[in-house]
Amino acid sequence: MAAGGADHSKARLGMLTLGPLLSFTGTAALAAGTAGDPPSELALPPAPRLPDTPPAAEASAPKPRNQRVSRITLQPIFDGNKLPLVTAELTLTELRGIEARSLETALGERLAAALRARLRSEAGTFLSIEQLRDMGIIAAYDPANLTITLSLAGEAIGTQSFTFDSEFNFGAAERVRPAGFALGVTGNLVGSRDLSAGAASQQLLYNFAGFANFGGRDGIYLSYGGTVNLAGIGRRLFERDRLIAFKDFEKSVLRVAAGDLAVGLPLIAGEADIVGVSLERRYDALQPLRNIRPTGRRQFVVERPSRIEIYANGALVQALEVNAGPVDLNQIPALSLSSNISIIIEDATGRREIDSFTLANDIELLAGGISEFSFSAGLMRKPTLGGGFAYSGTPIVSGQYARGINNIITAGGHFALMADYQNIGATFASLAPGGAVFAGASASHDQQSSETGYALSLAYRGDPLRLSELDSQLNFRIDHRSAGYRALSQVLAPEAIKIDMALDYRINLTSHLAISFGGTYLESHGAGETTRAAFAGAQIALGRVLASATARYARFGERTDKGVLATVTVPLGKSHFSTASYDSATGQARLEARRVRDISVPEFDYGMIAERGPMMDRLTGQARFANSRFNLDVELIATQPDARLGGRDQNVVNFRLQSGFAMADGVFGLGRNPGRGFVMVDKHPSLTGARVDVENSGVGRRAGQSNAFGPAVIGQLSPYRPDNIRISLLGGPAGYDIGAGEYISDPGALSGVRVKIGSDAYRSALVTFVMPDGTPVKLAEGIVRNLATGETSGVFTNSAGRAVLSQLAQGNYRVELMGGDMIFEFAVDKAAPAIIRMGTQTVEVTP
Incomplete structure (x- = not known):
């Protein structure tokens, strides 16, 4: 046996x-x-066969199965x-x-x-x-x-499809979602004092903005804010800002909101504040990674593995590796309103261009079948000189709608209806040669004044002449309003402007030289002055030195203004620059020297501005320091008016101190700007005394630290836009297992995302398993079971029987290899180091 x-x-x-x-x-x-x-x-x-023993007879050998x-x-x-x-x-x-x-x-x-x-x-x-x-x-x-x-x-x-603008690759990083309950507030203490005027000039304000989120990403959001007047005259002790509660439905791209709202209408129709409810669809707010603009699409077949490069205006915007077969490039991105797109393929036979075309796009254009809208109902806000949110009893219903008819044309309409005022209109946007054209019309009727009016708008953005291949752009607009037209506002005042026209064209002749020119025309109703202006200029880069000169001429009724504005910017080393300018029309000269702001905390920059003009001289000094907890700005301004004007000298000190607090699932932290969403990185008690550095965004900028002042709290970059979070442990136990170390923050509109680093199970053990006869346990897989909690983690051995047992806390464990056919039990002491070296251990073979 x-x-x-x-x-x-x-x-x-x-x-x-x-x-x-x-x-x-x-x-x-x-x-x-x-x-x-x-x-x-x-x-x-x-x-085994004994030496000199003949093999068994063929007849007695078992038949092969x-x-x-x-x-x-x-x-x-x-x-x-x-x-x-x-x-x-x-x-x-x-x-x-x-x-x-x-x-x-x-x-x-x-x-x-x-x-x-x-x-x-x-x-x-x-x-x-x-x-x-x-x-x-x-x-x-x-x-x-x-x-x-x-x-x-x-x-x-199959066809290899690549959709560029809507993709986000989470890779192997762990994805973390918002906390079930989060609260964030950013406050600014703003002070000012004229040292030459005494306490009478002193002002001290505290303004804040924040949010609360109930239920995480799919829950309810509340945004709020206000200003407290701590010292100074002319303001109430407290003035609140907008208070808005809203809920987002991501899949259907809908936001339902209630509170102090701004009516969403085209610019030509006007704007107003109400207290009420709204329903809107805005892709940029709820699905920012989805491209809803018409973009380029190309389909072709490659015969062998290839590298595909996509260039827009000579700049590489995408590069990808594909296998042989059909390729579908969808939503090819444009760098600007009008881009020259080239598709280059490189394979074993060489490098060649397979397609080139012009791609035009604009934020006002929607892809075919895509629609956006905003509808609201409520009471109009009262016009008040001192601010505040007081509302009248005047009800208003408003809305706007836009839809991509196809990938070329987008059309829409709007309305605003009150008992004694109505405004309706339509908008139109379309691709045009080298760019896009936009048109709008609006009509209003005011019963109190018995006036009816209209407004028309036409605009173009693009580069129709294609004088350069380096992303030039022409902007043109003309607006006309009749005397009886009244745009929506709190006061419904008659329109003063009759014609407003502007044009500017910037042409990048080379990568170092650009020219620009344009003009404006403004005509008012009644006896107002007519304004005409024109300008032309050039910008040149000489190495790292930038120089520009712009000549202008303007006529305001019977007055004229003409002159040249010249500017030179000179870098001073890697982190400093200076800019000098002179305006011959006003006689104003300006010199600025500044340190470039850091992109990682701590941030420190400073600057000096000297100004000299016909009416006064001014010297300004500025300094700023910021880390992940607070931001401090200090400014000193010395002003000396011309003695002939009879003014007095002024020496003013201004400062701004910004900081805030955050809470996520009951854990508090201090941060510089958590009031619009935040990521909180907390550490386990086993890491007491250690420092956790946090980096975010693709450039790897250090944004915060978890230290003696509590968890790291960094601001949310953008709603519904994932951000890469990387963790580094400094001063922790040698070999401490912090887990993934890289995370993807996946926030909602206003969220608190919490990441906890470390745990009781931070130890790892190095061991070599052998059989009872001393042979190594090769290439075996199994689990490590915590005998107290029942929690398990995976384990495997290499060809020499070596294994790493990870996520170990204080307690008793059993290693179960090959479904429990081989076991090994061990204990982890409270004083055990982060890396436990167990040497060679013999497994027990179960019967």
């Missing part, structure tokens, strides 16, 4: 070599088959990368088939659409190598390494 037991242990050891590469559908399925079957002769080593087929899940290899798990039928030496649905899921969009549909229809069927080859899927099996390698014939390859 002893010998038999030893042989059985060796059989189990032979089975262990399959562990880390696959997942069994049953315990020891590959080696032992199903219950009740006799042991597979392939699973046992041949009996067919190898047993087992179903296993494993990750196939495609183009050097592991794919999701497939279910395969295997023997020890052959691949018999792959289940169709799991194969379709693993290959995904790499497959042609028709082939994907066929595999889905064959769900549950195991397709042989021959059947797969007929479909264009080549499968190769390596029994030595238990790997399946897949490749595709040309007819099986």
Whole structure:
């Protein structure tokens, strides 16, 4: 029996070599088959033969049996990368088939659409190598390494689609969502005092803005703010700002809001504040990563693996690697309103341009079928000189709607209705040669004045002449309003402007030289003055020195203004610059020297401005310091008026101190600007005394620290826009396991995202496992089980039997390899270091 037991242990050891590469559908399925079957002769080593003993007779040798087929899940290899798990039928030496649905899921969009549909229809069927080859899927099996390698014939390859503007690749980083309850407030203490005038000139204000979020990303948001007058005259003690509660429905791109709202109307129709409710769809607010503007699309086929580069106005905007087969480039980005797009392909045969075209776009244009709107109802805000939010009893209903008719034309309309005032109109936007054209019309009727009027607007943005390939742009607009037209406002005053026209054209002749020119025309109703103005200038870059000169002429009724504004900017080393300017029309001269602001905390910059003019001289000194907790700005201004004007000298000190507090799921922290959303990085008590540095955004800027002052609190960059957060531990225990170390903050509109670094289970153990006979436990997989909590983590051994046991806290553990066929128990003491070296340990082989 002893010998038999030893042989059985060796059989189990032979089975262990399959562990880390696959997942069994049953315990020891590959080696032992199903219950009740006799042991597979392939699973046992041949009996040893004594020296000089002749081999057994052929007649007495056992007849060969067919190898047993087992179903296993494993990750196939495609183009050097592991794919999701497939279910395969295997023997020890052959691949018999792959289940169709799991194969379709693993290959995904790499497959042609028709082939994907066929595999889905064959769900549950195991397709042989021959059947797969007929479909264009080549499968190769390596029994030595238990790997399946897949490749595709040309007819099986699906279209490789790339949508540039709407993608965000989370990669391997852990994704963290907002806390269930979060609160953030940013406050500014703003003070000013004229040292030459005494306390009478002193002012001290505290203004704040903040939010509360109930229910996380899918919950309710509340934004608020206000100003407290701590010292000074002419203001009330407290004035509140807008108070708005809203909820977002991301999938349907809808926001429902209530409170102090601004009526959303086109510029030509006017604007007003109300207290009421609104329903709106704004993609830039709720789905900023989705491109809703018409963009370029190109489809083609590549014959071999290639690199594709997309250039806009000569600048590389996208580069990607593709396999042979169809390629679909969707939503090709434009750098500006009008861009020259080139698509370059590089493969084994060389580099060549396959397409070039002009792509025009604008924020006012919507892709075909896309719509945006805003509807509101409420009471009009009273016009008050001192501010405040007091409301009349005048009800108002308003709305606007815009829809992309196709990828060229966007049309919409608006309305604002009150009992004694109405405003309706329409808007139109369309692609035009080299750019886009915009038109709007609005009509108003005011019953109190019995006046009816209209307003018309026409604009163009683009580069129709294409005088340069370096992103030049022409802007033109003309607005006309009749005398009876009244735009929506708190007072409904008659329109004073009759014609307002402007044009400017900037042409980048080279990368170092640009010219610009334009003019304006303004005419008023009644006896108002007519204004005409024109300008022309040039900008040149001489190395790092920038120089510009602009000549202008303006006529205001009977008065004229003409002169030249010259400016020179000179860098002073890597972090300083100076700018000097002179305006011959006003006789004003200005010199500024400044340190460039840092992009990582702590931030420090300062500057000096000297101004000299015909009416006064002024000298200004500025300094700023900021870290992740606060921001302090100090400014000193010395003004000396011309003695002939009879004024007095002034010496004014201004300062602004900004800081705020944040709370996420009951944890508080201090930050510079948490009032519009924040990310809080907290550390476990086991990291007391250590410092956690936090970096965010793609450039890797250090934004905050978790230290003795509490968790790191950094501002949310943008609503609904993921941000990369990277964590570094300084001064912690050697070998401390902080977990992922890189996270993707996935915020809502106004959110508090909390990340906690460290845990009780921060230790790792290094160990080499051997069998009772001293042979290493090779390539075995299993789990590490906490005997007190039942929590588990994965573990595997390499070819020498070495393993790393991670996420260990104080307590007792059991290592279970190969489904519990081999076990090893150990304990972690409270005083154990972060890295525990356990040496060589013998596993227990279970019967």
